[in-house]
Amino acid sequence: MVSLSLEKVGANYGRRTVLLDVNTGVLRGGGLTAVIGPNAAGKSTLFKRIANLTSGPGTVHLSDTAKGSEGICYMPQDTGANAVLTVYESVLLSAKQGSGWKVKDAELAEIDRVLGELRIADLAFRGLGELSGGQRQLVSIAQALVRKPEVLLMDEPTSALDLFRQIEVLGFMKRLSAQSGMAVLIALHDLNHALRYCDDTIVISGGSVLASGPTHDVITADMLRSVYRVEARVEACSLGRPVVIVDESL
Numbered sequence: 001m002v003s004l005s006l007e008k009v010g011a012n013y014g015r016r017t018v019l020l021d022v023n024t025g026v027l028r029g030g031g032l033t034a035v036i037g038p039n040a041a042g043k044s045t046l047f048k049r050i051a052n053l054t055s056g057p058g059t060v061h062l063s064d065t066a067k068g069s070e071g072i073c074y075m076p077q078d079t080g081a082n083a084v085l086t087v088y089e090s091v092l093l094s095a096k097q098g099s100g101w102k103v104k105d106a107e108l109a110e111i112d113r114v115l116g117e118l119r120i121a122d123l124a125f126r127g128l129g130e131l132s133g134g135q136r137q138l139v140s141i142a143q144a145l146v147r148k149p150e151v152l153l154m155d156e157p158t159s160a161l162d163l164f165r166q167i168e169v170l171g172f173m174k175r176l177s178a179q180s181g182m183a184v185l186i187a188l189h190d191l192n193h194a195l196r197y198c199d200d201t202i203v204i205s206g207g208s209v210l211a212s213g214p215t216h217d218v219i220t221a222d223m224l225r226s227v228y229r230v231e232a233r234v235e236a237c238s239l240g241r242p243v244v245i246v247d248e249s250l
């Protein structure tokens with residue numbers, strides 16, 4: 001099972017430091033880790049830095065991997081649509097990234113399986129340019145999954161999805177990471193999703209880690225006040241699950 005940890009990781013855009021000295025404990029595969037924090041905190045930049053799409057100081061330690069840094073996949077927040085390709089072609093292209101062009105039956109079967117799991121098999125031969133925002137987001141998830149990453153960095157993967165799809169996708173990702181041992185980091189703004197689906201949570205604010213650990217220990221009224229500037233409660237709902245109830249902004 002893959003694991004990763006970050007040691008003094010930083011990132012700059014030009015002369016501006018956006019991430020500084022980000023350290024984490026060992027993030028193990030087999031579960032979901034939420035990365036939360038206000039707008040512009042540095043969550044996407046952290047993912048890009050882990051995926052080596054932007055440079056900076058510090059070290060991303062990876063262990064127990066078969067693919068090394070090749071096994072890290074970043075699913076961006078904005079999923080640009082290439083109108084020329086169909087859904088199926090775009091997912092096939094993603095599956096073949098970094099390998100030869102010969103297509104095996106097993107690879108086609110895997111694409112069918114992933115499209116089926118995400119309930120978008122009916123979109124397979126539609127052009128990307130004619131999809132809704134939510135449909136495009138599901139295709140983007142499919143493109144990431146067929147690459148069979150060991151570490152998957154999902155940048156707000158449910159932001160365009162309806163309620164049914166949000167919980168379907170997060171439940172599916174939780175089962176998939178448990179079965180495959182993949183490490184999944186998910187940037188989220190919906191803290192109730194973090195509480196329900198993510199074992200651990202990392203809070204980024206102003207480019208640094210403010211808190212990290214088991215989600216239920218990290219998402220507290222104090223954290224919400226200091227990081228998000230809201231007065232809020234974390235209370236058990238009628239089913240006994242903890243939920244965030246926001247009362248007012250400060």
Ligand SMILES: Nc1ncnc2c1ncn2[C@@H]1O[C@H](COP(=O)(O)OP(=O)(O)OP(=O)(O)O)[C@@H](O)[C@H]1O
Binds near residue numbers: 037042
């Ligand atoms: N390519 C870039 N060039 C210069 N500055 C950038 C670039 N990308 C991001 N930034 C800046 O870096 C900071 C962190 O941005 P980032 O996208 O990592 O935040 P985020 O936590 O993902 O935000 P959000 O929740 O709004 O998506 C912001 O101030 C942003 O303006």
